[in-house]
Amino acid sequence: MASVFTILFAGLSAAQSFAAEVNVYSGRQEALIKPLLDKFTAQTGVKVNLVTGKADALISRAASEGEFSQVDLLVMADAGRLVRAKNMRLTQAIGLDLPALSSSFIDEEKHWVALTTRARTVMYKKGSDVVLPESMLALADKKYAGQICVRSSSNIYNQSMTAAMMLDKGDEVTSKWAKGIAENMARKPKGGDRDQIKAMIAGECQFAIANTYYLGGMLTSSDESQREIAEQVAIAWTPKSEGGTHINISGVSIAKHAPNKAAAEQLLTFMLAEEQQAWYAEVNQEYPVIDGVNWSKTLERLGRFDAQSVNFNDMGRLNGDALKLMDKAGWQ
Amino acid sequence: MNGFNWIKIFAVIFASILILPLFSVLFSVFSPDLDTWQHLIDTVLVDYITNSVVLALGSATGAILLGTTTGYVMANYQFAAKAILQIVLLLPLAMPAYIIAYTYTGLMDFGSPLHQLIRDVFSLPSTVSVLPDIRHLSGAVVMMSLVLYPYVYLLSYAAFKSQPDALQNVSTLAGKSSLSHIFNVALPMARPAILTGGALVMMEALADYGTVAYFGVNTFSAGIYRTWFGMGNREVAAQLASALCLFVFLVLILEKYSRKDARRYVNNLANKKTTREVTGKGLVFIWLLCLLPPLFGFFIPSIQLLYWAVFTSEADTQGFSNLLGNTLYLSALAAFIIVALALMFSYVARMTSANHFSRLNQLLSLGYALPGLVIAVGVISISGWADRQFNMFTISWFDFRPGLIISGSITILLFAYSVRYLSVALQNTENGFARISLQTDAAALNLNPSRWHLLSRIHLPLLRPSILSAMLLVFVDVLKELPATLVLRPFNFNTLAVRAYELASDERLIDAALPAIAIVGVGLLPVCLLIYQLERRST
Numbered sequence: 001m002a003s004v005f006t007i008l009f010a011g012l013s014a015a016q017s018f019a020a021e022v023n024v025y026s027g028r029q030e031a032l033i034k035p036l037l038d039k040f041t042a043q044t045g046v047k048v049n050l051v052t053g054k055a056d057a058l059i060s061r062a063a064s065e066g067e068f069s070q071v072d073l074l075v076m077a078d079a080g081r082l083v084r085a086k087n088m089r090l091t092q093a094i095g096l097d098l099p100a101l102s103s104s105f106i107d108e109e110k111h112w113v114a115l116t117t118r119a120r121t122v123m124y125k126k127g128s129d130v131v132l133p134e135s136m137l138a139l140a141d142k143k144y145a146g147q148i149c150v151r152s153s154s155n156i157y158n159q160s161m162t163a164a165m166m167l168d169k170g171d172e173v174t175s176k177w178a179k180g181i182a183e184n185m186a187r188k189p190k191g192g193d194r195d196q197i198k199a200m201i202a203g204e205c206q207f208a209i210a211n212t213y214y215l216g217g218m219l220t221s222s223d224e225s226q227r228e229i230a231e232q233v234a235i236a237w238t239p240k241s242e243g244g245t246h247i248n249i250s251g252v253s254i255a256k257h258a259p260n261k262a263a264a265e266q267l268l269t270f271m272l273a274e275e276q277q278a279w280y281a282e283v284n285q286e287y288p289v290i291d292g293v294n295w296s297k298t299l300e301r302l303g304r305f306d307a308q309s310v311n312f313n314d315m316g317r318l319n320g321d322a323l324k325l326m327d328k329a330g331w332q
Numbered sequence: 333m334n335g336f337n338w339i340k341i342f343a344v345i346f347a348s349i350l351i352l353p354l355f356s357v358l359f360s361v362f363s364p365d366l367d368t369w370q371h372l373i374d375t376v377l378v379d380y381i382t383n384s385v386v387l388a389l390g391s392a393t394g395a396i397l398l399g400t401t402t403g404y405v406m407a408n409y410q411f412a413a414k415a416i417l418q419i420v421l422l423l424p425l426a427m428p429a430y431i432i433a434y435t436y437t438g439l440m441d442f443g444s445p446l447h448q449l450i451r452d453v454f455s456l457p458s459t460v461s462v463l464p465d466i467r468h469l470s471g472a473v474v475m476m477s478l479v480l481y482p483y484v485y486l487l488s489y490a491a492f493k494s495q496p497d498a499l500q501n502v503s504t505l506a507g508k509s510s511l512s513h514i515f516n517v518a519l520p521m522a523r524p525a526i527l528t529g530g531a532l533v534m535m536e537a538l539a540d541y542g543t544v545a546y547f548g549v550n551t552f553s554a555g556i557y558r559t560w561f562g563m564g565n566r567e568v569a570a571q572l573a574s575a576l577c578l579f580v581f582l583v584l585i586l587e588k589y590s591r592k593d594a595r596r597y598v599n600n601l602a603n604k605k606t607t608r609e610v611t612g613k614g615l616v617f618i619w620l621l622c623l624l625p626p627l628f629g630f631f632i633p634s635i636q637l638l639y640w641a642v643f644t645s646e647a648d649t650q651g652f653s654n655l656l657g658n659t660l661y662l663s664a665l666a667a668f669i670i671v672a673l674a675l676m677f678s679y680v681a682r683m684t685s686a687n688h689f690s691r692l693n694q695l696l697s698l699g700y701a702l703p704g705l706v707i708a709v710g711v712i713s714i715s716g717w718a719d720r721q722f723n724m725f726t727i728s729w730f731d732f733r734p735g736l737i738i739s740g741s742i743t744i745l746l747f748a749y750s751v752r753y754l755s756v757a758l759q760n761t762e763n764g765f766a767r768i769s770l771q772t773d774a775a776a777l778n779l780n781p782s783r784w785h786l787l788s789r790i791h792l793p794l795l796r797p798s799i800l801s802a803m804l805l806v807f808v809d810v811l812k813e814l815p816a817t818l819v820l821r822p823f824n825f826n827t828l829a830v831r832a833y834e835l836a837s838d839e840r841l842i843d844a845a846l847p848a849i850a851i852v853g854v855g856l857l858p859v860c861l862l863i864y865q866l867e868r869r870s871t
Contacts, residue, residue, distance in 0.1 A: 023823060029834035030826070049823035051740075052834065056561045057819035060709050061739075064716030068723055068736050070823075084564055152548050154558045190467040190548030191437070194839040202442035202461050214839060223842050225443035320563035327375040332550060 020046045022263035025062060026075040027055030028250060032284055033075060040270050046263050055081040062090050067257045072264035074253045075115075078156050080163075082112040082251045083316025091253035096265050099272055104309060105249065105289045114249035114312075115271055116286035119212045119305060120161050121245055122236040123197060130206045135242035136161070137169070139207060140180025148181060149196040149205040152189040153326035156319075157211055161246045162326055163318035164310045168243055171325065178329035189332050194218060194226075201229045207236075216285025216298045237305040244308035250286070336683065336783050343680045346673060347692055353710030353751050354698055358577065360570030368568045372559070376550060384538060384552040384576075387472055391537040392530040394477025398625045399484025400526055404518065405622060406485075407492035410607040411615050417622045419863050424629030425482045425805070426855025428812040430542025431832065431848045433475045435633040436466055437546070438640075438841050467547040476537045478629035483536075484529030486801055487763065491525035492518060494767060497606055524590055524766075528759050531587040535580060535701035535755065541815065542833070552576050553703045566709070573706045580701035584694050634852055640845035651826075655847065659811060659827040659854060662742070666749040667807040671799060673750060674757030679787060682765045693758055700755035704748075704815035711748045711820065715739045740822050748816040753809050757802040764798025765791070797865060804862040808855045828854070 026033050030052045037048040051058065055076050062071050062085070074091065076082045085091050091111045098106060098113055105114035122139055124130055130147075133139045139148060151158065165174045186205035196208035197215060218230035238245045252271065254264050270276060277288035281296045288295070372380075402421055406414070439446055440463040450462050466474070495518060503513035519526075544551045550558075552572065560569035610618055677696065681689040699707055715738040726732045738744050768791065776790045777783075792799075814829045821830070828847045835844035 029838055030831075031834065031838070031840075051821060051823055051825075052830075053818040054561070054705070054815070056564075057705060057708065057815070060566070061712050061819055064712040065736055065739050066716060066720055068719055068733075068739075070736060070740065080564075152545075152550075154545065154550075154554065154562060156561070159562055188468070188548060191546065192839045195437075198442055204461070217840070221842075225445070225448075229443050320565065323558070323562040324371055324375075327371065332379075332548065 020044075020263065021049060022046055022072045022260050022267050023049045023070045024051070024073045024075060024267075025058040025071045025255075026050060026052045027058060027077045027081055028052065028075050035283070036271065036276055036279065037267075039276075040267055043270075044266060046266065048267065056084070059085050059088065059090065062255060063088055069255065069257055070259060071255045072258040072260045073267060074255055075250070076112075076253070077250045078160060079249050079251070079312035080156060080160060080316040080319040082107075082249075082253060083313050084319075085253055086111040086313075087317075090256055092256045092258070094254055094265070094268065096269060099290055101272075101289055102291075104312060105251075107313060112251045112253040113268070113272070114251040114289045116250050116277075116280045116284075117247045117289060117307070118250075118286050119245050119247050119307065120157055120209065121212060122238075123200065123208045123210055123215065123233050124206060124236060125201060126232050126234045128206065132236045133207075135238040136209075136246060137165070137173075137177055137238075137242065139209075140177040140184065142180070142184075144184045144207065146184065146186050147206040148184045148209065149186055149199045149207065150181065150189060150209040151192060151196060153323060153331040157193070157248065158209075158326070158331075159319050159322045160248045160315060163315045163322035164246050164308060166318055166322060166325070167310060167314055168308065175325055175329060178326050178331050182329050182331040197233060198229055201232050208233075212299075212302055213285040216296070216302065219298050219301075220285070235302055235305075237303070238308075240306035244306040247287075247307045247310070249289070249312060339676060340680055340684070340689075343676055343689070343692075347677070347696060349747075350673075350696055350699075350751055350754065352714050353707055353748075354577070354695075354702075356710045356713050357570050357702070357706060358574045360567050361574050363567050364571065365565065365568050368559070368563065368565055369571075372555075372568070376555065379550050380552045380555040380572075383469060383544075383549050386469060387476070387540075387544070387549065387551055388534040388537045390470070390473035391476035391480060392534045394473060395481040395484050395533040396526055396530050398477060398481035399486075399529055400488045400519070400522075402481075402622050402625060403485045403488035403522075404492050404514065405618055407489050407495075407605075408607055409610045409618060411610040411618055417619070419860060420626045420630075421485055421622060422482050422859045422863060423626050423631075423856065424479045425808050425859055426811075426852045427479045427630055427633060428542075428814075428829065428832075428848075428851060429476055429479050429536075429540055430546065430814075430836070431637075431844075431851070432479055432629070432633050433472070433543040433546055434836050434841050434844070435636050435848075436471075436475065439632070439636050440464070440466060469547075469549050472543055472547050472549050475543055476533070476540065478625065480533040480536055481625055481629070483532045483805070484526060486805075487525040487529040487759075488522050490763075490767075490797065490801075491522035493605060495521055495605065525763060527587055527590050528763060531583060532700070532756065532759060534583060538576060538580065538701045539703050541703050541705070556703055556706060570706070570709075573702055576701060577698050580698055581694070584697055588690075588694060630852075634849065637845045637849040637852070640842045641849050652846075652850075655826055655828050655831055656850065656854070658825060659829070659851075662745065662817075662827060663807045663810040663854075665742075666746055666753070666810040667803045669746055670750050670753055670806045671757045671761070671802045674754060674761045674802060675795075675799065677754075678758060678761040678765050679791070681762070683783065693762065697755035697758055699751040700753065702752070704752060704813060704817075705819065707748055707752050708816040708819045711744060711751065711816070712739070715744050715747070740820075742822065742825075745817060745820050748820055749806075749810050749813065752813070752816065753806050756805045756809060760798045760802035760805065761795065764795045767798075768794050800862055800865045804858045807858045811851055811855055 037050060041048055062069050074085055093110045094113060122133060122136060162174060162178060193210035193214040196210050199205060200208035215230055215233055218226045221227055252268055258264050274290060274293050277290050277293040280286045281288055281299055285296060285298055438444060442461055447463055451460060499517055500513060503517055539553060541553045541557060544554050556569045556572045559565050559572060677693050681693055719736045719739050722737060723733055726734055772790065773786060776786050812829055814833050817827055818830055828851045832844045832847035832851060
């Protein structure tokens with residue numbers, strides 16, 4: 001009887017599973033993951049099936065599909081979503097020996113592991129006579145009134161940065177800081193990170209808060225006007241003494257009901273290998289999580305920096321509170 | 333049981349299935365999270381509401397102004413090369429709102445060639461910004477009006493076209509000026525159609541996320557995303573979506589009320605409609621008037637996109653035919669299914685004297701105003717549940733585990749599109765039915781009592797223009813649809829909109845130009861078909 005059904009439904013089933021296959025839900029967009037997956041397939045013969053999309057929506061999809069879900073590997077573009085997937089019990093402990101990573105890049109229970117990191121920084125125009133803030137925190141000072149361009153609090157990078165600050169400095173300092181930033185804004189938040197950088201060069205503001213890989217992307221852009229703008233930008237890193245520059249991670253988890261667990265582990269190992277780590281740096285200007293992997297020329301040009309030490313699980317957990325804090329501070 | 337009862341039963345079954353995702357959203361109201369609500373009320377809720385109301389009313393007003401003016405002119409005047417304008421006026425339909433928003437931002441951007449050119453012409457230093465910034469609420473209203481006015485144009489054109497010459501003659505005999513005729517006769521008679529178009533625009537504007545997110549306008553939809561993604565609070569997000577539903581329901585009831593006289597007994601088939609010939613200065617004026625909306629809503633952004641796609645983009649064209657194939661297949665299939673459903677629902681509502689079927693249609697229309705992602709999540713929960721139940725059944729009876737059958741299939745995408753876009757099709761089919769006089773039904777049934785005969789030989793031929801415009805609108809809507817496609821699609825399945833969005837959301841606007849212009853290109857095909865049909869009808 002069962003075999004009859006197998007034949008009946010083989011053609012109907014949404015995703016059939018064969019021996020050498022692995023199914024990936026990715027909150028990272030296709031251009032930033034597909035080339036790696038293709039390379040993996042070429043090297044191992046394991047076929048990779050991919051759905052990309054908004055991380056939270058993919059998390060909801062995995063949750064609704066439950067124990068029958070086909071998904072093996074979850075790829076997320078920020079710590080908050082990795083933690084959310086873990087807390088919704090959609091992941092399982094990775095039973096592999098992982099390469100030597102800084103402990104903050106691996107979940108305590110090994111439910112996720114980081115793939116890359118990115119830094120969120122204060123940027124300014126080279127050669128301008130502004131007084132540089134000694135840290136992200138100092139940017140809230142009254143003397144920077146009307147000088148800041150930053151995107152909306154709806155954006156996850158701002159939420160993560162705020163959550164990390166809540167962990168580091170406490171709610172009260174962070175509240176005051178968020179209010180200060182909101183009051184110092186040169187304009188209502190709009191656009192993406194690249195737009196803040198452009199507005200800063202256009203003279204709308206003196207400082208832009210943006211992720212480094214956007215600047216890196218502009219520096220290596222095929223569009224000359226973007227390169228021209230990016231060439232004029234310098235970064236004011238937050239030094240170790242002030243807590244270091246805020247970083248976030250992208251990372252992977254193995255799905256709790258992964259039907260192709262072995263292949264998923266194989267793919268995970270592949271992604272953390274040195275060659276792939278260097279690829280991220282080269283193509284998307286993100287920092288590798290493995291020490292000793294070469295940075296791209298562009299990243300080297302932006303300079304080495306001291307990263308803040310943060311517990312990404314705690315940071316992810318505080319994401320909602322961070323948004324509420326920003327709401328109250330009037331950060332639109 | 334006769335055939336019509338069967339149709340009624342089918343209608344009820346399909347309606348129940350389509351309404352399930354909406355209910356799964358609405359059910360969230362039973363688990364209120366008072367703390368989060370208090371927080372929203374204290375901080376951002378007023379902003380969400382005001383911004384959404386202004387965006388919806390503003391976009392509807394803008395679209396009505398553009399759509400009604402052009403619709404009136406095209407229906408009443410004959411002039412040189414009118415056929416070209418007929419095509420051109422509908423082109424913005426193919427332009428997704430978020431794409432036009434990104435494009436204008438890039439076009440007027442500080443570092444853009446246009447900006448540089450203006451600075452060069454007036455010899456201004458390169459640090460001066462001369463073009464206005466469009467990224468705010470009123471900018472969003474303009475963007476929405478520019479791409480959504482064809483909804484009003486299509487409906488008002490059809491309405492004006494069906495106003496017989498006799499009406500104009502009566503006005504003239506009564507010594508009324510043309511202007512007075514327009515405002516006192518033509519417009520009030522076309523009002524139901526105009527308002528229907530306006531309601532569609534409002535719903536589209538309320539559901540929009542891409543444009544407002546990029547422009548930093550905190551609307552209700554943006555708030556739903558923010559609450560869900562930012563706060564990780566799916567329940568409150570669903571409650572916000574329910575509130576949006578309720579608001580739209582009220583708007584739809586108002587719209588329906590305004591249409592209640594539309595079931596009038598005017599036999600508009602016997603009356604001829606002639607158009608007046610325009611030459612000279614009037615011709616130039618009409619051309620300018622009708623060219624402006626598509627110029628800003630289509631040509632300028634398309635040229636910019638083409639420029640990017642050809643000169644600066646590095647986007648790979650690998651697998652592009654696949655993207656194109658998927659997009660066409662999905663849009664065509666969805667258009668066919670959704671219009672078939674809409675026909676069934678509006679037919680049942682027309683043939684039933686009691687009101688509950690037309691109320692049901694209003695309920696089914698709600699999906700249009702919900703952000704696609706909210707519908708997607710409703711659909712996911714339903715399909716996940718159904719798959720689980722089915723697996724449990726087969727496991728316990730046959731020891732067989734088929735896995736997911738609906739989830740992650742094309743079927744689920746079509747389901748979500750039906751929930752989301754049924755309204756678009758319904759508005760057209762209902763309007764189409766409303767224009768067929770009830771006397772026609774009575775006469776036809778007298779000659780041949782078969783309802784099937786009435787539907788196939790009388791209604792369907794008369795409805796053909798409505799069916800076609802419904803199919804076109806659903807086709808281009810699905811073509812442009814993003815959030816639901818993004819989450820629900822099967823493995824390794826991409827569409828043009830998905831590709832364009834992924835690149836644009838990574839702030840790689842220029843690389844997004846190629847898939848974006850392809851969306852526009854694919855959208856042109858059905859637009860041209862529709863125009864051909866509109867023309868055939870009028871001759």
